[in-house]
Amino acid sequence: MKYRIRFNKARGQPGRGTVDHVWRVFQGNTEWLAKHVILKVSSHSEPEGPDWNIVCEGEMSFYEDTDTALITPL
Numbered sequence: 621m622k623y624r625i626r627f628n629k630a631r632g633q634p635g636r637g638t639v640d641h642v643w644r645v646f647q648g649n650t651e652w653l654a655k656h657v658i659l660k661v662s663s664h665s666e667p668e669g670p671d672w673n674i675v676c677e678g679e680m681s682f683y684e685d686t687d688t689a690l691i692t693p694l
Contacts (some may be wrong), residue, residue: 621647623680623691624666624673625657637687645689646673647680656688 624646632639637653645652663676678691 621679622675622677623647624668624675625663625689626668626671626673628653641687643689645680645682652682652689654682654687654689656686658688658690660690660692 626644626646628636628642628644630636631641631653640655641653643654643657645654645657659674659676659678661676661678663674666673666675676691678693681690681692682688683690
């Protein structure tokens, strides 16, 4: 799976997580708001309109108790 990771500029606003949810993690049209992102895979930057993403491929586990996205190799 391909994942796109972007800084959450709207954090703390209604529906955009707390001020601690600093990351937006996308898999296609699905989005997770995360406090922490751990990448155990290679990554690179990629433009998307006026914004930039960190992009990687792998398999994500999302830990809701800490709102952590962990992306590991397939």
